[in-house]
Amino acid sequence: MASAGELNVLSLNEDEIYEIVSMWSVEALKEYLRRRDLSTVGKKEMLVAKVYAAALANVPVSKSATERAEEISRTYQSLLVIGDIRIPDPFVVDSWTGEPKSIELWPPITIYDISEFLKEHDVAISNANLRTRLLRDYKEQKAYSYFASNWVFEVKHFNVPNSSIILLRANVTPSQRLNDPPHQAWIASSEDGKILRAYCTCFAGLGQACNHVAAILFKVEYGWRTGLSQPTSTSKECVWRAPKQSKAILTPKRIQDMAWKSPSMANIDSSKVINPEHRAKYQPEVDMSKGQSLEEFIDVLKIIQDDAVFLKEREEGHFLPETNQSLPPPLAVVAKKYSTEEDFIENLPSYDKDEIKDIEKATRGQARNSVWFEQREGSLTASCFHDIHTKMESSKKTEVDFNPLISRLLYVSPPSDLPALKYGRDMEPVAATEFEKMMHSEGHRDLKVTECGLFTSANFSFLRASPDRIIDDACCGKGTVEIKCPISAAHTVPNSDSLDYLVRCGDRDILKENHKYLTQIIGQMAITDCQYCDFFVYSKFGFFIRELDGMK
Incomplete structure (x- = not known):
C-alpha cells in the first residue's frame, strides 16, 4: 500500500493523485497532513479530501520547530539593524x-x-x-x-x-x-x-x-x-497617569449603568457616552458647580483672550533681560532716560549699518534667545503692524481702547505652550528644510536659506521685524521666508478649504489681501530691504507656497 512519502505531485495528473491518495492508510494520510501543519480531524473520506486538496495546492512541508525558531530569531535580529546602526535589543x-x-x-x-x-x-x-x-x-x-x-x-x-x-x-x-x-x-x-x-x-x-x-x-x-x-507650567502635574499593569477585574453591570461610546481619533472629544453619569444621576437640588481652580481658569483665558493684560503681568519675568554691553540698549531702556514721551520721540536713537547687523546677529534663535526678547521691548514689530493699522482706522470712526494693544507691545511674553503654537514652533525647522529642498529641486542651485534675528529699520529705529528665514539666491536675489505650520492642517494638504487666510482665486489659492499675514510680510520686506517673500504653509501631507514681491 502506498505511503505518504511515495507521492510525487509533479509527475502525476489529478486523477492519478486522487487514486493514489485513496489507497493510503488513515495513518499515512494523517502523517502527510501533520507534516504540513494541517488538520488531521475526520474520517478517512475527509482525510483523503484534505490530502488531495493539499497536493493540488502543492502545500510545502512545514519547517520543524527548531527551523521556525531559527528563522524567527534571524528576522528579529534583522529588525535591530537600522541603516549602519545596530540598536540594542529593547528587551x-x-x-x-x-x-x-x-x-x-x-x-x-x-x-x-x-x-x-x-x-x-x-x-x-x-x-x-x-x-x-x-x-x-x-x-x-x-x-x-x-x-x-x-x-x-x-x-x-x-x-x-x-x-x-x-x-x-x-x-x-x-x-x-x-x-x-x-x-x-x-x-x-x-x-x-x-x-x-x-x-x-x-x-x-x-x-x-x-x-x-x-x-x-x-x-x-x-x-x-x-x-x-x-x-505648560500650570499643567505639568496634570499629565495622564499610566494605567496600572494588573489583571482586569470585570464585574457585571446593568446596561443602563454602562458607558457606551465609540472612540474617535479624528474627534477626540466627540466620543461622549450616550447617557453620562452626571446626566443620569442629576438631581435639581444638588449643586452641580465644578469648582474650577484659578489655574484652570487662566488656561482657558489664554485660549480665548491671549493678549489680556492680566496674563502679560503674570508671564512677565519668565525671560529675564540679559544686558549685552556691545549692543545698543533696547528702546524700553532708552525711554527711561526721558521724563516725557515727547522728549523720547524727539531723541529717538538711530543706528548705523554695523549696529543693525550686530543686533540681528545677537538675536538669532529668536524665541529661543533672551536677547531677542530684550531688544524687541518698546519696538513696533511687523507682526503687530496689522493690529496697529486697524486700531488707528477704527479710532477715526469710534472710540477705541488702545490699552490691550499697548500692553502687548510693551510686555514681550515668552512663547506659549498651547498645542497649536507649540506645533508651529516644532514644525518650523522641518518646514524650512523641506522648503530649501524644494527650491533646490526647482533649479535654485546657488540658494541658501538661513535663520535670522531681529532686523531694525535704518530710517525708523522703532520699527523691527523677525522673518522666519532669509534667502540668498544667485538668480532671484535676497528674500524672506514666512513659514506657517497650522495645526488645523496638520493632517491634510494646506489649502483654502482648511485655512481661513487663504482664498480661492481662479484656479489657485492666494493669501487674503486684508489678512494680517500680508501686512506682516510687507513690513518684513521693507525693514529687511528684501525684494520678495516666499509665503510657505507646510504640513507633512503637502504645502502651499506663493512668492510675494513688489509690495514694499
Whole structure:
C-alpha cells in the first residue's frame, strides 16, 4: 500500500493523485497532513479530501520547530539593524525612562508618520484606499480603541547612544483575553518622528504593523498633538497617569449603568457616552458647580483672550533681560532716560549699518534667545503692524481702547505652550528644510536659506521685524521666508478649504489681501530691504507656497 512519502505531485495528473491518495492508510494520510501543519480531524473520506486538496495546492512541508525558531530569531535580529546602526535589543535594555518623565521625551509622531509606516508594513493596505482604511479600520475599530480603552500601559523612552534613534517600549492588554499577560512591544523612531522599526510579542508582531504597535503610536501621537508631551507650567502635574499593569477585574453591570461610546481619533472629544453619569444621576437640588481652580481658569483665558493684560503681568519675568554691553540698549531702556514721551520721540536713537547687523546677529534663535526678547521691548514689530493699522482706522470712526494693544507691545511674553503654537514652533525647522529642498529641486542651485534675528529699520529705529528665514539666491536675489505650520492642517494638504487666510482665486489659492499675514510680510520686506517673500504653509501631507514681491 502506498505511503505518504511515495507521492510525487509533479509527475502525476489529478486523477492519478486522487487514486493514489485513496489507497493510503488513515495513518499515512494523517502523517502527510501533520507534516504540513494541517488538520488531521475526520474520517478517512475527509482525510483523503484534505490530502488531495493539499497536493493540488502543492502545500510545502512545514519547517520543524527548531527551523521556525531559527528563522524567527534571524528576522528579529534583522529588525535591530537600522541603516549602519545596530540598536540594542529593547528587551535587554534596563535604563528606560518611564512616565510621566518620558512623556516630555516622546518624538513628534504624527498621523502621517503612522500611516506611512502602516502602508509600508501592512500588505493588506493599498495605496488607493489608505486614508479611508486608516481612519475607518486602524483608528476607529481596533488600534485606536486599544489606546482609548487604556489598554496601553506606560510608554517608556530610551535614547540609543551615539545616534539620533529613539526607542519606545510599552505593554498592551490582549484584546481577546484581558486577563492574559500583556503583549510587549517596542518602536524605534528618529528624533523628528519617522517610525523606523517596530516589534510585538503577539502572533503578528514580526510584521511590525500589529494593532498593539499602532495603539502605542496613537498614544504618542495623541500626547504630542494635544500638548501633553510639552506641558505648560500650570499643567505639568496634570499629565495622564499610566494605567496600572494588573489583571482586569470585570464585574457585571446593568446596561443602563454602562458607558457606551465609540472612540474617535479624528474627534477626540466627540466620543461622549450616550447617557453620562452626571446626566443620569442629576438631581435639581444638588449643586452641580465644578469648582474650577484659578489655574484652570487662566488656561482657558489664554485660549480665548491671549493678549489680556492680566496674563502679560503674570508671564512677565519668565525671560529675564540679559544686558549685552556691545549692543545698543533696547528702546524700553532708552525711554527711561526721558521724563516725557515727547522728549523720547524727539531723541529717538538711530543706528548705523554695523549696529543693525550686530543686533540681528545677537538675536538669532529668536524665541529661543533672551536677547531677542530684550531688544524687541518698546519696538513696533511687523507682526503687530496689522493690529496697529486697524486700531488707528477704527479710532477715526469710534472710540477705541488702545490699552490691550499697548500692553502687548510693551510686555514681550515668552512663547506659549498651547498645542497649536507649540506645533508651529516644532514644525518650523522641518518646514524650512523641506522648503530649501524644494527650491533646490526647482533649479535654485546657488540658494541658501538661513535663520535670522531681529532686523531694525535704518530710517525708523522703532520699527523691527523677525522673518522666519532669509534667502540668498544667485538668480532671484535676497528674500524672506514666512513659514506657517497650522495645526488645523496638520493632517491634510494646506489649502483654502482648511485655512481661513487663504482664498480661492481662479484656479489657485492666494493669501487674503486684508489678512494680517500680508501686512506682516510687507513690513518684513521693507525693514529687511528684501525684494520678495516666499509665503510657505507646510504640513507633512503637502504645502502651499506663493512668492510675494513688489509690495514694499
